[in-house]
Amino acid sequence: MPVLPEPSPWVFPQPTDWDPEDDLVAMGGDLAPGSLLAAYAQGLFPMPTGGRRDPMGWFSPVRRGVLPLDGLVVSRSLRRSARHFEIRVDTAFEQVIDACGDRGRPDGWITPEVRAAYLALHDLGWVHSVEAWREDRLAGGLYGVSIGGVFAGESMFHRERDASKVALMGLVDLLRDEYADRRVLDVQWVTPHLATLGVVEIPRAAYLQKLRRALGAPLPAALDDAAR
Structure with missing residues (x-):
C-alpha cells in the first residue's frame, strides 16, 4: 500500500478556471510528493518550461x-x-x-x-x-x-x-x-x-x-x- 506524503501547501487552479485553449494550466509550486499527487489527481502533470531557474509548468492537454x-x-x-x-x-x-x-x-x-x-x-x-x-x-x-x-x-x-x-x-x-x-x-x-x-x-x-x-x-x- 502506498504511503501518503505530507499534503501540498500549493493550491492548483480548478478546471473551471483553466484556459480552454491552452495546455499549460499553471506555473510555479514544487515537486514534493504531496504536490505531485495533488496535481495528478486533478489531471495535471509537471514539465520544465525552460532553464533550471524557470518555474515548473503544470499541464493538462486540451486534447489528451x-x-x-x-x-x-x-x-x-x-x-x-x-x-x-x-x-x-x-x-x-x-x-x-x-x-x-x-x-x-x-x-x-x-x-x-x-x-x-x-x-x-x-x-x-x-x-x-x-x-x-x-x-x-x-x-x-x-x-x-x-x-x-x-x-x-x-x-x-x-x-x-x-x-x-x-x-x-x-x-x-x-x-x-x-x-x-x-x-x-x-x-x-x-x-x-x-x-x-x-x-x-x-x-x-x-x-x-x-x-x-x-x-x-x-x-x-x-x-x-x-x-x-
Missing part, C-alpha cells in the same frame, strides 16, 4: 492522449518478439528513469530535479516501472504514476527493438483486471508513434470525467504488491 485497454494494437511481429522478453515490475526503477532521461535523447526533459522527485514518489509506492528483460539485461521499459485506477505514463525507452512496446503490452496486461472498465492509461499527448499503438485523443473534459471515476478504483494487484 489515452490508450484504451482494449485498443492496444499488437502486430504479429510484435507478438512474436514479446516471447523473447520477461516482464518485471519495479526491479530496476532507477535504471529505467535514468535511461528515459538520457541526455542523448532528443527533447529530453527529465532534469535532475524531476528525477529526484519521481524517485522520492517511487520510494513511497506511487510511481512504478514496467520493464522488459532479456537474459537478465534490461532491454526497455517505462514508468508512470499510479493512483487508484489511473496510470499516468511518463516516459519509455528501449535498448533493443520492440522492448518498450513489449513493456507497454505488459502494463496493459497488468491493468486489464476486473476493474479494467474504470481504469485509465494516460499518455499525456498523442505522438505519431503512440498513435500506431492505438493511443487516441479525447477532449480534456472527457478525460477529467474518466479520471474522477478511475480514482475510485483500487490499484492493480501487481502494482499494489510492488508498493508493499
Whole structure:
C-alpha cells in the first residue's frame, strides 16, 4: 500500500478556471510528493518550461492522449518478439528513469530535479516501472504514476527493438483486471508513434470525467504488491 506524503501547501487552479485553449494550466509550486499527487489527481502533470531557474509548468492537454485497454494494437511481429522478453515490475526503477532521461535523447526533459522527485514518489509506492528483460539485461521499459485506477505514463525507452512496446503490452496486461472498465492509461499527448499503438485523443473534459471515476478504483494487484 502506498504511503501518503505530507499534503501540498500549493493550491492548483480548478478546471473551471483553466484556459480552454491552452495546455499549460499553471506555473510555479514544487515537486514534493504531496504536490505531485495533488496535481495528478486533478489531471495535471509537471514539465520544465525552460532553464533550471524557470518555474515548473503544470499541464493538462486540451486534447489528451489515452490508450484504451482494449485498443492496444499488437502486430504479429510484435507478438512474436514479446516471447523473447520477461516482464518485471519495479526491479530496476532507477535504471529505467535514468535511461528515459538520457541526455542523448532528443527533447529530453527529465532534469535532475524531476528525477529526484519521481524517485522520492517511487520510494513511497506511487510511481512504478514496467520493464522488459532479456537474459537478465534490461532491454526497455517505462514508468508512470499510479493512483487508484489511473496510470499516468511518463516516459519509455528501449535498448533493443520492440522492448518498450513489449513493456507497454505488459502494463496493459497488468491493468486489464476486473476493474479494467474504470481504469485509465494516460499518455499525456498523442505522438505519431503512440498513435500506431492505438493511443487516441479525447477532449480534456472527457478525460477529467474518466479520471474522477478511475480514482475510485483500487490499484492493480501487481502494482499494489510492488508498493508493499
